[in-house]
Structure formats: C-alpha cells, structure tokens
Amino acid sequence: MSSTCNQAKCNLFSPAAEHNELKQAFIKSAERGAIFQQSLLPSDPSEIEGVRLASAYIPRLKVSGDFFTVKKIDEDRVFIIVADASGSGVIGALVSAMFVGFLTGYETLWQEPARLLQALNRDLCKNLSDGLHITAFCGVFSLKTKRFVYANAGHPFPLHFQKKAGKVEPLQQESFFLGMIPDATYEEQRVLLERGDRLLLYTDGLTQNECACGAKPLDTTALGSVLLECKDRVIEEVPEEICHKALTLTCSNFEDDVVILALEVE
Numbered sequence: 001m002s003s004t005c006n007q008a009k010c011n012l013f014s015p016a017a018e019h020n021e022l023k024q025a026f027i028k029s030a031e032r033g034a035i036f037q038q039s040l041l042p043s044d045p046s047e048i049e050g051v052r053l054a055s056a057y058i059p060r061l062k063v064s065g066d067f068f069t070v071k072k073i074d075e076d077r078v079f080i081i082v083a084d085a086s087g088s089g090v091i092g093a094l095v096s097a098m099f100v101g102f103l104t105g106y107e108t109l110w111q112e113p114a115r116l117l118q119a120l121n122r123d124l125c126k127n128l129s130d131g132l133h134i135t136a137f138c139g140v141f142s143l144k145t146k147r148f149v150y151a152n153a154g155h156p157f158p159l160h161f162q163k164k165a166g167k168v169e170p171l172q173q174e175s176f177f178l179g180m181i182p183d184a185t186y187e188e189q190r191v192l193l194e195r196g197d198r199l200l201l202y203t204d205g206l207t208q209n210e211c212a213c214g215a216k217p218l219d220t221t222a223l224g225s226v227l228l229e230c231k232d233r234v235i236e237e238v239p240e241e242i243c244h245k246a247l248t249l250t251c252s253n254f255e256d257d258v259v260i261l262a263l264e265v266e
Helices: 015-040 089-105 113-127 220-229 235-250
Strands: 051-058 066-072 077-085 134-142 147-153 159-162 167-170 189-192 198-202 258-265
Touching: 051 066, 051 235, 066 089, 066 258, 077 089, 077 198, 077 258, 089 113, 089 134, 113 134, 113 147, 159 220, 167 220, 198 220, 198 235, 220 235, 235 258
Parallel strands: none
Antiparallel strands: 051 258, 066 077, 077 134, 134 147, 147 189, 159 167, 159 198, 198 258
C-alpha cells in the first residue's frame, strides 16, 4: 500500500521545516551541553577549610568556552585553574570540554603548574586546528605555608589584594596561550598570601566588554580599584559587585563569556 504527501497539509520536507527542525535539535544539544558543562564546575567551592571562595559564571549563550575549578589535592594543597577557550557558543564549549578531559588525565601534575601547562599545551597542539587555542592560569595554594605557586598561559593577570599594605598588585607573567606552539615553555612563580589577602581570577570577557555608546570597559587598573573598594565587603559579595560595576560602565550585557573567581585566605 502506497501513500502520497499532500504538500498543502504536510511541509515536513520544506526548507523552512527542515531549518526549524535543525534549529530545535541544536537548541536541545546546546541545553544538554550546558548541563554537562555545569557539572564540570565545582558545586560549592566555598567548602574548603582555610580559604573562602566566591564565583560568578556567566555564559553568553547556553554553553561557554570559559571554565574554572577549585579542588583539594591533599590535606595541604588546593588546586585552582581558570581557562578561556577561543570561539564562542558550541565551538568554545567543545574546545573547553576537550581541555577538561586532558586536565583530568593529568591530575598527577596538578601540584606542578608549569609542567601541567606544558603537558596540556602539547596535547592541545595535536588536537586543535584553525587557530583555536586556550588561555589558562593555574596554581597551587598551600594551606600550611600560605604560599601560592602559579603559572600562566596567556591569561589575564590575576589581581592580589594585600590586606596589610592596603594595595592591589597584578600577578604579572608574560606567556603564550595553549594549543599553538608545541614547544612553548611555562615558568612558575610564587607569592605569599597572608591572612585576609585576596586573589581575583577572571576571564577577558569581564575586561573587554564593548559598548555601542563608546564607553570604556572595566580595564585591569579599574578592576583593581573595584577590588580595593570591596576590601570591607565579605568575599561572597565581590564577584557580584565587580559584575555590577562592569555592566554599569558599558551599559550593556556581557558580549563574551565571563568567569570570576575570588579567593580569601582565612
């Protein structure tokens, strides 16, 4: 028994219907990707005794190329990483997911930030193409000695609020991003974080937010001033206040994914 399609009643195979079907499938895939990506983020990074943490995760679309995690390596050391994959939406999310997979595989190197970045860079160079890359900042904080050992791969410089001195200094370290130069090398630096000191880590979506009216975004200098203004606020309020300040300056929504991670030493 055969049947024919009545085009007046059935437009299943029309270009418009096909486009709509693909669009809906894409949306559902993006939603599933967002759920998976959220599962990779720390559920409650504030539960680590010895440090207080607060974060903001603002994907521009349903999925994001930005990533961060905070995890204890052992009873003394805490591993921290913030990363930003090139590309937006699904492309950025896929690159980020690849990065997370490699990061998990190198868990034994988490206590050595420079070696970790070199290993990640080699793998990403083999698997990324078309100019895709990742910036990343990672470090290990000792709860006993209060020393923070870190390495940077082309990521925006984190800011260090020094409570005793009452000033903010960037953790400057020139380096190259991951996924482009196989033999790129990375170096470790160290800083002592005293009680009450704070670190602010973030992705460049925070400081490169353009506005049609011509207003300047929240650059690193201005960001440091906001962090200083927040010195008497509890750490949990810092990410929200920084987001508010950034959006006030540019009178718009964020044009890129944003991650903000604030840490305070107890």
